Amino acid sequence: MTAAVSPPRQRLAPARAKPLARLALAGVALYVAIDVLLAFLRPAYSLLYNAESDYGRGPWYWVMDLNFLLRCALSLAVAAALYRVVRPDPAARGGLSLLVGWAISSGLLAFFADDLEGQPLTASGIVHLVLAFIAFTCVAIGCILLSASLMPDPAWRPAARVLLAISIAGAVAYLLLGIAIKHQNAPGGLYERIFLGLELLWIAVAAISIVRRVSATQKDDPKTPAR
Numbered sequence: 001m002t003a004a005v006s007p008p009r010q011r012l013a014p015a016r017a018k019p020l021a022r023l024a025l026a027g028v029a030l031y032v033a034i035d036v037l038l039a040f041l042r043p044a045y046s047l048l049y050n051a052e053s054d055y056g057r058g059p060w061y062w063v064m065d066l067n068f069l070l071r072c073a074l075s076l077a078v079a080a081a082l083y084r085v086v087r088p089d090p091a092a093r094g095g096l097s098l099l100v101g102w103a104i105s106s107g108l109l110a111f112f113a114d115d116l117e118g119q120p121l122t123a124s125g126i127v128h129l130v131l132a133f134i135a136f137t138c139v140a141i142g143c144i145l146l147s148a149s150l151m152p153d154p155a156w157r158p159a160a161r162v163l164l165a166i167s168i169a170g171a172v173a174y175l176l177l178g179i180a181i182k183h184q185n186a187p188g189g190l191y192e193r194i195f196l197g198l199e200l201l202w203i204a205v206a207a208i209s210i211v212r213r214v215s216a217t218q219k220d221d222p223k224t225p226a227r
Contacts, residue, residue: 014214020081021210027074028204034067048187052196053114053128065110072107075099075139078203081210082146092149098142102199105135136195140174143167143202159209163202170198 038055039047041063045054055064079099086092108131115125144167150160173195180186 014085017081017084017210018214020077020084021207021214024074024078024081025204025207025211027070027077028200028207031067031070031074031200034063034070038063038067046189047193048190049117050189051114051192052189053109053132054116056110056113057116061113068110069107072103075103075106075203078207078210079103082206085210085213086146086149087153089149091145095142095145095147095149098138098145102135102139102142105131105138109135136174136177139199140167140171140195143170143199146206147202155213156209159205163205163209166198166202166205170195170202173198 035052038060039045041060042055042058053064055061056068079096082092082099083096086096109128112124112127112131114128114132115121119125144164147160147164147167150156150163153160173191177188177191177195180188180191
């Protein structure tokens with residue numbers, strides 16, 4: 001009697017990537033909506049000069065904390081989806097590790113409030129700054145590595161070009177943010193929001209690309225189970 005053979009992992013993994021990518025995409029949309037809501041709830045904070053983390057102090061602080069946790073969740077979702085579809089080369093593995101580092105550091109920010117500019121430094125504020133530096137550095141480098149790792153795949157190349165352009169723009173915004181931190185009157189809040197917007201855009205484009213590629217694969221291969 002011939003034993004039943006379970007389906008190969010490569011058939012099932014891309015199918016499982018699709019719902020994860022959709023979760024990431026929904027998370028990005030919700031994250032942006034919450035950020036917009038916070039701008040209306042805390043109009044005294046400047047979009048040009050106040051960091052996004054400043055919403056984590058004072059009234060409605062818990063809304064920003066929820067957004068940090070949401071950023072962690074949506075980033076882990078897209079990392080898990082990418083793990084199922086990218087080639088297992090060193091650049092991809094390194095990029096995925098950095099993306100997970102960004103996710104975890106982002107989630108931990110919810111437990112350490114930052115210090116408002118001009119206020120004395122606290123232990124919580126110092127930890128927040130360190131976590132933010134780790135998170136931003138990880139995602140800036142990780143997205144570039146992941147985008148580059150997708151370029152050799154002909155099926156991914158059109159999307160990879162867009163992802164690489166976004167990731168490079170994000171790295172430029174990251175450098176501008178670093179320069180702004182050293183100058184008191186520089187619009188650091190604006191640079192941070194541009195940086196975060198570009199990284200979230202990268203995640204959204206990656207998620208859409210995964211959904212489209214998996215859908216096309218399932219259409220071409222009727223044996224692939226729909227998930």
